[in-house]
Each structure stands twice: as C-alpha cells, then as structure tokens.
Amino acid sequence: MTTPLLRRVGSVAAVAALVGTLAACSSQSEPGAYPDGPITYVIPFSPGGSSDPVGREFARMLGEELGSRAIVENLPGGDQAIGIANVLTSDSDGQTLGLATTSGLVVQPIINDNLGYTGRDDYDPLVKMVTGPYGLFVPTSSPYETLEDFISAAKSQPGELRVGTTARISDNSFALFTLEDEAGIETTMVPYPGGAGEAVLGALGGQIDAVVATASGQMGLVEAGDLRPLAHTGPTEYNTFLDGTPSFEELGYDVPFASQFMTIAPPGLSDETRQAITDASLAVVNSPEWIEWCESQSILPDNLNGAELDEFLDKADEASVRALELADSREG
The missing domain is CATH 3.40.190.10 (Periplasmic binding protein-like II)
Known part of the structure; x- marks a missing residue:
C-alpha cells in the first residue's frame, strides 16, 4: 500500500541515505571513529511482546545504516525502568543505546523516587520513531x-x-x-x-x-x-x-496519549557521536523500508528529533501530570 507518507520520503530518504553511507565509510576508515564495533540496543520489554518488534527492527536497520550491527538486549521490568537505567548508566560513547516510551521516561520519574534517573538531564532523547x-x-x-x-x-x-x-x-x-x-x-x-x-x-x-x-x-x-x-x-x-x-x-x-517509541542514549555524548547516531536514525525513520514496516504493524512512523522532540516531551510531561491529578482525584 502506497500512502502519502511513503510518497513524501523520496528526496529526504535519498539524502539521509547518502549521509548514512558517508558516515559508515568514515567509520571504517578513521581510527577511533563511531561506532567502535557492534552497538548494544537495550529493549526494556520482554522478548516477543507487542513492543519488542519496534526496537528489534529499528536496531537492525540502525546497525546497517552505521555500517555495523546492533546486538539487542532485553531488560524488562519496572515499567521500563530497569532497561532505561541500564542505558543511562552506560559509558557515554554511543555504544549502548535503548528503546523507551513516554511511560518509562516521563511517568515513572514522577511516581517513583528511586529510579536513578529523574528527568531530561539524565538521558539524551535522540529520535522518536513511532506512534x-x-x-x-x-x-x-x-x-x-x-x-x-x-x-x-x-x-x-x-x-x-x-x-x-x-x-x-x-x-x-x-x-x-x-x-x-x-x-x-x-x-x-x-x-x-x-x-x-x-x-x-x-x-x-x-x-x-x-x-x-x-x-x-x-x-x-x-x-x-x-x-x-x-x-x-x-x-x-x-x-x-x-x-x-x-x-x-x-x-x-x-x-x-499513545505508545510513543524513542531511542535514547546516556547524557554526555560527544557532538560528533551524537550527530552520527542522529543522522543514521533519521535515515532509518525516513526510509521507505521503515515506513512500510510500520504500516505492516498497524503503527505510524513518526519522526521527531531535536527541538521538536524536546517540545513533545515537555507536552507529554504536562499531560501526564494532569492525568495523575485526575487519577488521584478519583481516589479522593
């Protein structure tokens, strides 16, 4: 099925693919360039669940775009908190990335004081891929x-x-x-x-x-x-x-409210590493292959990064706080 989304990606996808190809070539030829071997992609859900395929497919395509491969590690528990914490306590070299949703990134820090992460300063949101x-x-x-x-x-x-x-x-x-x-x-x-x-x-x-x-x-x-x-x-x-x-x-x-899937990294990435991951991520989420895969799963490809992603997370925080107030009022 060809949709307006798929038709829009032509030139954007071509440019993004070229950027990804150049980055991959650079990583193979420059000592110390990113990535330094396979990357680890943490999925904070159980294998085979409804959320797991989103992380697996994105990780596969991201690894290919970076000229490397991604090793998926499932770390479920605590409404994503265990997997997210694992990513955020990893080295800030871009070798460990992870999947997360607003529930794990926004809601859990509001209701749980013992996570090890409290908000935006503790993680780096790189790209939103799916709604x-x-x-x-x-x-x-x-x-x-x-x-x-x-x-x-x-x-x-x-x-x-x-x-x-x-x-x-x-x-x-x-x-x-x-x-x-x-x-x-x-x-x-x-x-x-x-x-x-x-x-x-x-x-x-x-x-x-x-x-x-x-x-x-x-x-x-x-x-x-x-x-x-x-x-x-x-x-x-x-x-x-x-x-x-x-x-x-x-x-x-x-x-x-919806299931909003993002890729995150620990804070403190170098500008070069963050740019390399962002360029490769954008190449993936703008590609016809990703859009077709999302449609086959009955979900929507949804590309946000940078200031737009920051604004989205701010609004998600406001909406979640309001919803928690409504939940508390029901028990009052």
Missing part, C-alpha cells in the same frame, strides 16, 4: 455503536460502565481519565494486571463494557468482527487502519 494509538473498543454485541452512544450512556449511568485498562497508572488509563474529564463522565476503571489481552477477553466475556488498548494489537479481533472501535488517540491518519473510525480529536476530545 501507536490507543483505541476505545467494545464487543460487537455492545449497544454502543459510536463514541457518543458510549458517552451518553456513561452520563446517564455515572460509574456504571466498566472499562478495562492494563494498570491504574499507565498511558492507556491516562487516556481514559482524560476522556472522562473532557466528556464530563465517570466510568469504573478495571485494571488487568495480565495486560491488554486479558482486558480484551474481559470485554468479550461480558465482565466489562469496554477496553482501552493499543489499537494495533486489536486489529485481528476487529477484522474478525469481534471488537468494535469507537474512537482512537493519535492523528486522523490512523482512521484508515480502523476502517474509518474517527479520532478523539475529530470528535472534540483532547486525549493526547
């Missing part, structure tokens, strides 16, 4: 055909509708809290420690009325006619993945 929107899903047997149906029911029955998430403090629960605040409704959130798959089974089995989960992970059930998406986070561009289902934003609700 994975969340969706609000109901079983196809549900009486709710649209988001407005769901909201109307929630307004008429405060606290009666039960909505599954993966945890009380998670980006998908933040999406639910924010929707409640935006729409002026109250539901009962039901965290499923077994993850989105368990929550979806709860919805299909009638234990809950709806579920907020990563949209890409539910495509099979949507296509099979078991789940109905009512709305999704992220841009309107994602509508085509969900057969025209609108975004929350289109419907008038600001719900700024």
Whole structure:
C-alpha cells in the first residue's frame, strides 16, 4: 500500500541515505571513529511482546545504516525502568543505546523516587520513531455503536460502565481519565494486571463494557468482527487502519496519549557521536523500508528529533501530570 507518507520520503530518504553511507565509510576508515564495533540496543520489554518488534527492527536497520550491527538486549521490568537505567548508566560513547516510551521516561520519574534517573538531564532523547494509538473498543454485541452512544450512556449511568485498562497508572488509563474529564463522565476503571489481552477477553466475556488498548494489537479481533472501535488517540491518519473510525480529536476530545517509541542514549555524548547516531536514525525513520514496516504493524512512523522532540516531551510531561491529578482525584 502506497500512502502519502511513503510518497513524501523520496528526496529526504535519498539524502539521509547518502549521509548514512558517508558516515559508515568514515567509520571504517578513521581510527577511533563511531561506532567502535557492534552497538548494544537495550529493549526494556520482554522478548516477543507487542513492543519488542519496534526496537528489534529499528536496531537492525540502525546497525546497517552505521555500517555495523546492533546486538539487542532485553531488560524488562519496572515499567521500563530497569532497561532505561541500564542505558543511562552506560559509558557515554554511543555504544549502548535503548528503546523507551513516554511511560518509562516521563511517568515513572514522577511516581517513583528511586529510579536513578529523574528527568531530561539524565538521558539524551535522540529520535522518536513511532506512534501507536490507543483505541476505545467494545464487543460487537455492545449497544454502543459510536463514541457518543458510549458517552451518553456513561452520563446517564455515572460509574456504571466498566472499562478495562492494563494498570491504574499507565498511558492507556491516562487516556481514559482524560476522556472522562473532557466528556464530563465517570466510568469504573478495571485494571488487568495480565495486560491488554486479558482486558480484551474481559470485554468479550461480558465482565466489562469496554477496553482501552493499543489499537494495533486489536486489529485481528476487529477484522474478525469481534471488537468494535469507537474512537482512537493519535492523528486522523490512523482512521484508515480502523476502517474509518474517527479520532478523539475529530470528535472534540483532547486525549493526547499513545505508545510513543524513542531511542535514547546516556547524557554526555560527544557532538560528533551524537550527530552520527542522529543522522543514521533519521535515515532509518525516513526510509521507505521503515515506513512500510510500520504500516505492516498497524503503527505510524513518526519522526521527531531535536527541538521538536524536546517540545513533545515537555507536552507529554504536562499531560501526564494532569492525568495523575485526575487519577488521584478519583481516589479522593
């Protein structure tokens, strides 16, 4: 499938590929040039999980772009905190990089004082590669055909509708809290420690009325006619993945949460090393190969770096603080 995203990459990808090729040639000919052998790419999730492929595919392509190879190391635990801490305590030579999302980088430092990292000064965000929107899903047997149906029911029955998430403090629960605040409704959130798959089974089995989960992970059930998406986070561009289902934003609700994947490094990289990694990363995320791979996974390629990435992280911090306030008010 050729999309507007894919058509836009022609000249950018060609230039980025040339930059990457020159960098690779330089690294092979100059003593001490970056990289000095294989790089380690830490993924703070379990092997085979829904987030693992993003890190593995990006690491593979990044290694090739650098004229080297990337060795993937999975270090799950602590909502990414173990893997992220491993990256941030590595030498600042660019030989160890890692995958992270806003949940690990932004939320965990707010709620956990014992991480070993507290904020932007403790890590170097290099590039954002992917957005994975969340969706609000109901079983196809549900009486709710649209988001407005769901909201109307929630307004008429405060606290009666039960909505599954993966945890009380998670980006998908933040999406639910924010929707409640935006729409002026109250539901009962039901965290499923077994993850989105368990929550979806709860919805299909009638234990809950709806579920907020990563949209890409539910495509099979949507296509099979078991789940109905009512709305999704992220841009309107994602509508085509969900057969025209609108975004929350289109419907008038600001719900700024999704699975946002970034590559990070320890602070203190030399300017030359940081530039080499950034150039190679941009070559990857602007390439037709990366864009096609993302589309095959039902996620959106999303290239941010530099000042734009800093601004994104600032906004993510503000949104997360607000969502935590909403979560606390629910317990008050």
